[in-house]
Amino acid sequence: MKKLTEKQGFKSVRASILCILAGLLVGFVVMVILSFVNDWITIGDAFHGLAILLGGPFSSGTAQYIVTNLGDMIFYATPLIMTGVSVAIAYKTGLFNIGAAGQFLMGTMGSLLVALNINTSGKPVLGILVWILALVVGALFGMIWGAIPGFFKAVFNVNEVIVCIMTNWIAANIVSWVFGAMPNLVNSGSGKSGYLITTAVTGNGTPKAGLDKLFSGSYLDFGIIVAILLAVLIYVMLTKTTFGYELRACGANKYGARYAGMNEKRNIILSMAIAGGLAAVGGAIYYLNPGIEFKFSSAYSKLPDYGFNGIPAALLGSSNPIAVIFVSLFIRYLSIGGDNLTSAGYNKYIADVIIALIIYFAGFSRLFNDILSRRRKAAPAADTAQRGAIAAAVSSVKPADPEKKPETTEKLIEPEKPKNDGKEAEE
Amino acid sequence: MSEQPYVIEMRHITKIFGTLKANDDITLQLRRGEIHALLGENGAGKSTLMSILFGLYDPDEGEILKDGKPVKISDPNDATALGIGMVHQHFKLVENFSVLDNIILGNEDTVFGFLKKSTARKKVEDLSKKYGLAVDPDAIIEDITVGMQQRTEILKMLYRDNEILIFDEPTAVLTPQEIDELMQIMKNLAAEGKSILFITHKLNEIMEVADRCTVLRKGRYIGTVDVKNSSKEELSEMMVGRSVNFEVEKKPAKPGKAILDVQHLSVKSTSHPKDAVRDVSFKVRAGEITCIAGIDGNGQTELGYAITGLAKAEHGHILLDGEDITKKSILYRAEHGMSNIPEDRHKHGLILDFSLEENIVLRRYREPEFQNHGFIKFDEVRKYADRLIDEFDVRSGAGALSSARSMSGGNQQKAIVARELDHEHKLLVAIQPTRGLDVGAIEFIHSEIVKKRDEGAAVLLISLELDEVMSLSDRILVMYEGELVGELDPKKTTVQELGLYMAGAKKDKIKEA
Numbered sequence: 001m002k003k004l005t006e007k008q009g010f011k012s013v014r015a016s017i018l019c020i021l022a023g024l025l026v027g028f029v030v031m032v033i034l035s036f037v038n039d040w041i042t043i044g045d046a047f048h049g050l051a052i053l054l055g056g057p058f059s060s061g062t063a064q065y066i067v068t069n070l071g072d073m074i075f076y077a078t079p080l081i082m083t084g085v086s087v088a089i090a091y092k093t094g095l096f097n098i099g100a101a102g103q104f105l106m107g108t109m110g111s112l113l114v115a116l117n118i119n120t121s122g123k124p125v126l127g128i129l130v131w132i133l134a135l136v137v138g139a140l141f142g143m144i145w146g147a148i149p150g151f152f153k154a155v156f157n158v159n160e161v162i163v164c165i166m167t168n169w170i171a172a173n174i175v176s177w178v179f180g181a182m183p184n185l186v187n188s189g190s191g192k193s194g195y196l197i198t199t200a201v202t203g204n205g206t207p208k209a210g211l212d213k214l215f216s217g218s219y220l221d222f223g224i225i226v227a228i229l230l231a232v233l234i235y236v237m238l239t240k241t242t243f244g245y246e247l248r249a250c251g252a253n254k255y256g257a258r259y260a261g262m263n264e265k266r267n268i269i270l271s272m273a274i275a276g277g278l279a280a281v282g283g284a285i286y287y288l289n290p291g292i293e294f295k296f297s298s299a300y301s302k303l304p305d306y307g308f309n310g311i312p313a314a315l316l317g318s319s320n321p322i323a324v325i326f327v328s329l330f331i332r333y334l335s336i337g338g339d340n341l342t343s344a345g346y347n348k349y350i351a352d353v354i355i356a357l358i359i360y361f362a363g364f365s366r367l368f369n370d371i372l373s374r375r376r377k378a379a380p381a382a383d384t385a386q387r388g389a390i391a392a393a394v395s396s397v398k399p400a401d402p403e404k405k406p407e408t409t410e411k412l413i414e415p416e417k418p419k420n421d422g423k424e425a426e427e
Numbered sequence: 428m429s430e431q432p433y434v435i436e437m438r439h440i441t442k443i444f445g446t447l448k449a450n451d452d453i454t455l456q457l458r459r460g461e462i463h464a465l466l467g468e469n470g471a472g473k474s475t476l477m478s479i480l481f482g483l484y485d486p487d488e489g490e491i492l493k494d495g496k497p498v499k500i501s502d503p504n505d506a507t508a509l510g511i512g513m514v515h516q517h518f519k520l521v522e523n524f525s526v527l528d529n530i531i532l533g534n535e536d537t538v539f540g541f542l543k544k545s546t547a548r549k550k551v552e553d554l555s556k557k558y559g560l561a562v563d564p565d566a567i568i569e570d571i572t573v574g575m576q577q578r579t580e581i582l583k584m585l586y587r588d589n590e591i592l593i594f595d596e597p598t599a600v601l602t603p604q605e606i607d608e609l610m611q612i613m614k615n616l617a618a619e620g621k622s623i624l625f626i627t628h629k630l631n632e633i634m635e636v637a638d639r640c641t642v643l644r645k646g647r648y649i650g651t652v653d654v655k656n657s658s659k660e661e662l663s664e665m666m667v668g669r670s671v672n673f674e675v676e677k678k679p680a681k682p683g684k685a686i687l688d689v690q691h692l693s694v695k696s697t698s699h700p701k702d703a704v705r706d707v708s709f710k711v712r713a714g715e716i717t718c719i720a721g722i723d724g725n726g727q728t729e730l731g732y733a734i735t736g737l738a739k740a741e742h743g744h745i746l747l748d749g750e751d752i753t754k755k756s757i758l759y760r761a762e763h764g765m766s767n768i769p770e771d772r773h774k775h776g777l778i779l780d781f782s783l784e785e786n787i788v789l790r791r792y793r794e795p796e797f798q799n800h801g802f803i804k805f806d807e808v809r810k811y812a813d814r815l816i817d818e819f820d821v822r823s824g825a826g827a828l829s830s831a832r833s834m835s836g837g838n839q840q841k842a843i844v845a846r847e848l849d850h851e852h853k854l855l856v857a858i859q860p861t862r863g864l865d866v867g868a869i870e871f872i873h874s875e876i877v878k879k880r881d882e883g884a885a886v887l888l889i890s891l892e893l894d895e896v897m898s899l900s901d902r903i904l905v906m907y908e909g910e911l912v913g914e915l916d917p918k919k920t921t922v923q924e925l926g927l928y929m930a931g932a933k934k935d936k937i938k939e940a
Contacts, residue, residue: 249781261757
């Protein structure tokens with residue numbers, strides 16, 4: 001049996017934790033520096049601030065607040081889980097779904113068109129049926145929206161990133177336009193401009209499923225269950241089924257997948273459609289909550305919030321749908337803490353800075369892993385420094401070859417003249 | 428010879444990786460102005476030794492002397508400073524730069540930060556005249572022949588005034604004419620006082636051009652001989668450790684009905700506007716190994732792609748066991764009895780990031796044996812993978828769970844061969860099945876292919892290796908510039924005659940339609 005420490009999953013978790021620690025450390029340094037620059041913050045505030053941040057929802061005073069904050073943390077993590085899984089599954093197929101934002105908006109639009117146009121107040125059973133319908137319609141909107149870049153990629157080999165970015169803007173403007181043409185859905189309450197009514201008005205809100213009792217005062221609803229179920233479903237699909245095997249093969253080596261007889265074009269479109277559907281469900285369950293209002297005017301200004309945060313969630317979770325659940329919860333944990341930072345004299349956006357730092361370090365996670373693996377092995381022939389030197393030397397004489405990353409010492413035995421066509425040294 | 432110091436002397440070099448001695452007490456002495464061949468099988472330690480000389484590795488024991496004085500080479504810059512240059516087997520050229528730009532790259536003269544090419548051009552022209560290295564300094568690399576690209580690489584070394592030139596399997600990519608030219612260039616260079624280290628496993632070339640030859644086997648130094656006083660047989664015995672039987676043991680073929688029938692096939696080229704395969708017709712019969720021979724780049728790759736479904740046929744038809752499969756998918760072909768050992772094991776043959784077992788079921792995961800309602804039966808996959816790993820002696824770090832990327836090239840190839848041969852098939856399309864393998868693995872794969880033939884499979888072999896073509900096939904078709912120019916019987920023909928066809932010097936009309 002392999003030791004725990006050698007499992008790939010363990011390595012990913014270890015690297016992610018290192019990213020988090022490094023991000024927190026640098027974030028703390030920023031807070032300390034701020035305490036020197038600003039008169040109204042002391043060095044003690046920096047420690048206090050760090051404690052608040054680390055405390056997350058638990059740093060918020062009374063027990064009632066803690067419960068409410070915990071519930072909200074989970075609620076706000078829900079759309080993040082969905083966009084994170086959306087980016088993750090596309091990534092496993094070798095695609096970068098930067099269009100999760102647009103798919104999220106299309107899902108929001110699809111679900112709200114259903115949920116706000118049908119009034120079921122006072123008829124709870126019917127309300128749940130309409131809610132399900134709204135969710136499905138939202139998902140379909142997103143699937144179609146996601147399939148568009150997939151189609152262009154598969155058939156015309158247009159880079160999916162470009163098409164995704166375009167579809168994001170198109171989605172944002174379509175949403176503003178469509179709801180702008182439906183004055184009956186607009187909230188005409190005083191002081192409101194550009195907001196839609198909520199599902200509380202039409203009675204099609206997401207069921208609470210008892211979670212409001214557990215986390216009283218929070219927004220939390222059944223949506224989180226849907227998100228977790230979908231993430232687990234996608235995980236099982238990717239790791240246990242032939243379809244997932246095909247998607248991963250297409251992502252890892254599309255030529256090899258073709259040779260194996262897989263239809264890589266179909267798989268690209270399907271993968272993007274599923275990714276789009278997932279992001280859309282994220283939008284749908286967020287805005288189907290009876291307490292959340294959708295601001296349809298200038299929807300494009302909200303694009304980053306919605307979809308783009310899925311990218312770091314997927315990255316930090318190594319594109320593993322289960323890990324994305326925990327990462328999303330963690331990101332929300334920090335931002336809830338950030339909301340309380342004002343009591344230490346800091347702006348709440350410092351939490352965003354620290355989250356950004358952690359994500360930035362996530363980019364180095366492979367490096368962290370390599371460093372740790374190297375130390376652990378401590379191969380007699382190749383100590384860390386020497387390997388570094390070899391890597392540097394090799395990279396100076398041969399062009400970066402993405403097909404070959406030296407991963408084991410076995411690979412280094414015969415470095416062989418750099419061959420790009422796939423020939424390789426014998427043992 | 429006199430007591431003059433060697434220009435480069437590597438003394439008692441030992442390099443250990445983990446438990447493996449890649450180099451075990453190897454001594455290599457290079458004289459000024461000589462062509463010194465370094466001979467050995469794959470894995471014999473040639474590359475490790477050259478990496479040490481080039482500063483990529485530090486030796487665990489031993490020392491390197493330049494002109495009799497000990498030197499320390501800890502990175503390639505040190506090697507360059509000592510005048511050591513290397514022509515890699517796969518060129519390190521910027522494709523869309525001109526020849527001149529490539530030569531001066533990294534060593535440019537500038538005036539106030541602006542490139543000044545005139546002196547460089549003069550020097551390159553002088554060098555190319557002096558050594559007979561014909562190049563057009565303004566041609567763009569991607570437009571010129573492989574031979575001229577190689578001359579550009581050589582000029583790169585000469586431009587930097589390198590004295591010690593390492594040629595790493597330089598002839599693998601060349602046509603016979605270009606090989607002759609290269610041999611002449613090497614002789615010129617040696618005559619002008621340059622010292623050449625020539626890495627190869629082609630004995631004919633050593634006999635033709637080298638002065639001395641050092642032989643390595645399994646990391647150990649076997650000996651250095653004067654080529655004049657030696658023979659091919661002696662060298663090959665030193666290299667392999669036993670007298671080599673290049674013949675494949677096989678009974679005469681008993682051809683049956685035609686399994687693969689290619690009719691007037693034309694295939695577009697990926698790199699130039701002309702068709703890569705032009706109006707090619709041939710049949711492959713059951714119980715027969717038919718070989719397409721030719722120099723690399725004469726349309727064999729495209730032909731293989733078209734037959735296996737990786738590329739579209741422009742014109743013509745492909746029939747598999749009587750059924751027209753010209754427009755059928757790769758999957759359909761595989762399910763109807765076509766196995767394929769692909770030319771490029773990293774691009775097509777394997778998903779490098781997958782485990783060995785995932786790669787072993789790559790072509791069969793859809794079969795009910797390995798899946799149930801879309802869920803992969805991991806137990807069955809493991810059992811199947813373990814069986815093939817055992818039968819084909821596929822060696823890897825962690826058995827079925829090893830990452831394909833971590834395996835050596837030979838074992839990667841064995842895994843592909845195992846997968847394709849075990850899959851039930853009427854036709855095996857084997858493209859370069861033994862590329863980059865050592866003699867032992869080659870013998871094994873050849874015998875497995877012959878076994879499949881004897882069981883009644885039709886085998887289409889596409890190979891660049893003349894030895895393989897001559898020893899394995901029952902029938903040879905020669906391809907030249909996209910056309911079939913000759914049909915030969917390996918028992919009646921000679922390598923020389925085959926070479927003439929391959930070089931386009933001889934052409935027959937192929938009668939078969």
